[in-house]
Amino acid sequence: xxxxxxxxxxxxxxxxxxxxxxxxxxxxxxxxxxxxxxxxxxxxxxxxxxxxxxxxxxxxxxxxxxxxxxxxxxxxxxxxxxxxxxxxxxxxxxxxxxxxxxxxxxxxxxxxxxxxxxxxxxxxxxxxxxxxxxxxxxxxxxxxxxxxxxxxxxxxxxxxxxxxxxxxxxxxxxxxxxxxxxxxxxxxxxxxxxxxxxxxxxxxxxxxxxxxxxxxxxxxxxxxxxxxxxxxxxxxxxxxxxxxxxxxxxxxxxxxxxxxxxxxxxxxxxxxxxxxxxxxxxxxxxxxxxxxxxxxxxxxxxxxxxxxxxxxxxxxxxxxxxxxxxxxxxxxxxxxxxxxxxxxxxxxxxxxxxxxxxxx
Numbered sequence: 001x002x003x004x005x006x007x008x009x010x011x012x013x014x015x016x017x018x019x020x021x022x023x024x025x026x027x028x029x030x031x032x033x034x035x036x037x038x039x040x041x042x043x044x045x046x047x048x049x050x051x052x053x054x055x056x057x058x059x060x061x062x063x064x065x066x067x068x069x070x071x072x073x074x075x076x077x078x079x080x081x082x083x084x085x086x087x088x089x090x091x092x093x094x095x096x097x098x099x100x101x102x103x104x105x106x107x108x109x110x111x112x113x114x115x116x117x118x119x120x121x122x123x124x125x126x127x128x129x130x131x132x133x134x135x136x137x138x139x140x141x142x143x144x145x146x147x148x149x150x151x152x153x154x155x156x157x158x159x160x161x162x163x164x165x166x167x168x169x170x171x172x173x174x175x176x177x178x179x180x181x182x183x184x185x186x187x188x189x190x191x192x193x194x195x196x197x198x199x200x201x202x203x204x205x206x207x208x209x210x211x212x213x214x215x216x217x218x219x220x221x222x223x224x225x226x227x228x229x230x231x232x233x234x235x236x237x238x239x240x241x242x243x244x245x246x247x248x249x250x251x252x253x254x255x256x257x258x259x260x261x262x263x264x265x266x267x268x269x270x271x272x273x274x275x276x277x278x279x280x281x282x283x284x285x286x287x288x289x290x291x292x293x294x295x296x297x298x299x300x301x302x303x304x305x306x307x308x309x310x311x312x313x314x315x316x317x318x319x320x321x322x323x324x325x326x327x328x329x330x331x332x333x334x335x336x337x338x339x340x341x342x343x344x345x346x347x348x349x350x351x352x353x354x355x356x357x358x359x360x
Contacts, residue, residue: 016135025338034042045048045190048060048063049259050360055068055072055300055354056177056355056358056359056360057165057178057355058179058351059165059187059189060225060228060248061189061193061225061229063228064232066232066234067119069193069233070233071354072201072347073193073196073249073347073350075354076193076194076197076347076349078350079119079345079350080105082346082349083342083346088119089118089120089121090120090121091121092121092356093121093122093353094120094122094154095123096153096156097122097123097125097151097153098123098124098152098156099118099125099152099154099155099156100124100126101129101143101147101157102157102158102181103129103158104158104159104182106158106182107182108341108344109181109182109190109344110126110158111343112348115133115345116345116346116352117154117156117352122154140159140164140167141171144168145171145302147268148172148176152176153175154177154179154180154355154356155172155176155177156179156181156183157178157183158182159174159182159183159184160184161183161185162183162186163183163186164184165178165180165192166183174359175359177355177356179351179352179355183221185219185221187221187225188224189346190220190344190348190351191222191225191344192229192345193225193229193351194343194347195229195340196226196233197343198312198339198340199211199271199314201339203271203312206230206235209236209271210236210237210239210268210270211226211230211272211273212225212239212240212259212265212272212273212307213227213236213238213240213275214265214274214275214297214299215241215275215277215324216272216276216277217240217246217248217251217275218245218248219246219278219335223240223273223275227254228254231254231255238256238257239258240258240264241259241262241265241298243293244260246277252279262296262297263303266303267306268306268307269307269308270307270308270311271314271317272311272313272314273311273314273315274299274314274315274324275315276315276317276318276319276323276343277290277323290323293323293324294323294324297324298322299324299326300326301329301332304332304334310334312335313334313336313337314336314337315330316340317340
């Protein structure tokens with residue numbers, strides 16, 4: 001990318017005064033290998049299911065039968081009421097040890113997994129990665145083997161490398177279950193599932209919806225999981241909206257309609273899922289500036305008005321107000337962003353209780 005195309009990470013101030021430079025930035029093609037980063041070859045065909053077709057690990061939404069996805073959502077619905085009880089616990093994981101292994105920073109995901117495990121009556125250990133032996137050079141599998149020797153029953157794993165949860169699932173003890181809490185650009189299955197729960201809660205019938213995913217789809221594991229979940233559940237039209245530099249190749253082959261014009265892409269949609277700019281995963285300058293990005297792809301009240309009047313606005317967090325979403329929309333009556341967080345506890349309770357019950 002040319003010298004005039006500055007990264008939004010490096011420059012959040014005024015956009016370049018050169019219209020030609022800005023135009024060349026927005027229309028530059030995506031990296032040639034962008035789609036391969038979204039689809040790690042090592043991940044294909046790894047079994048999440050037992051020989052009886054039951055869910056033993058949750059590593060990705062891709063390839064999950066609709067019946068299992070629906071079962072998770074139905075189970076989560078039963079757990080939503082637990083939060084309204086005076087005693088917010090059920091004994092389904094009593095005596096089980098759940099290890100949260102977060103090799104990347106997290107607030108919502110790590111906290112809601114911890115709450116979910118404790119509400120299922122599990123014993124929870126949050127590994128401090130910075131203070132663990134991995135910081136001294138210990139390999140990932142050696143760390144897992146040592147934790148398994150402490151009689152772990154479940155690993156909840158977030159890792160910067162796509163495929164790390166798969167590697168753990170392949171090498172852990174037969175009785176141990178692995179849940180992917182986000183791996184690289186590849187997948188974030190529980191976020192995808194809680195997004196589906198939120199949509200179903202408000203819209204009921206997936207087969208009548210048009211859903212738009214907006215923003216940095218190239219670097220987003222959430223977008224990938226959402227797309228697979230939406231198509232599995234029968235959504236007839238999924239749209240991806242963003243600049244060419246932030247959309248992976250191959251979206252059309254996944255049944256997704258691609259839009260580079262925000263206004264055109266939002267017309268008549270029922271659900272809008274906004275994504276943040278994943279600056280930490282950008283290898284170079286892919287945007288003119290954060291300010292210019294907001295002008296073209298930020299969700300404002302005026303743009304929201306192009307969607308259906310009862311459209312809902314979602315965001316997996318963390319939000320960057322004034323970059324991908326305006327505060328008036330994020331805090332407005334059509335926003336269900338905080339509901340996503342609340343429902344995330346019930347969905348993660350559902351996933352943990354289901355996988356814990358299934359062994360080969």
